[in-house]
Amino acid sequence: MVIPESHILKGCLHYLEARGIYHWRNNTGAVRIGPGRFMRFGKVGSSDILGILRGGRFLCVECKAPNGRLSPEQKQFLDDIRGLGGLALVVRSWQELDRALREAGYIGDGPLFEEGKNAVYSV
Secondary structure, eight states: OOOOHHHHHHHHHHHHHHHTOEEEEOOOEEEEEETTEEEEESOTTOOSEEEEOGGGOEEEEEEOOTTOOOOHHHHHHHHHHHHTTOEEEEESSHHHHHHHHHHTTSSOSSOSSOTTOOGGGOO
């Protein structure tokens, strides 16, 4: 069974909320505002989730399905954020996000959820 990217994104949003990490869903795209006219919003290639970590470090999380690939614009965005000192991640589950934040020193040891109570996060 292939897990849809939307489920991974939802799990990561729930995880960040549960951890109390300041974040928001970042949408990009375009909408039709008239015949032949479009209005773009967001930065092309910017990550699915943006946030601010303890100490003011910028957080970018690109959520991908198991076989999902970064577009050239997404790769450039992540590289730019890393070059400026931000934490830019590509994850395929909320568990990968947890691991990356632990490795970066933003999450301490110990479980977030009690056994059997994290079903909403285990998509």
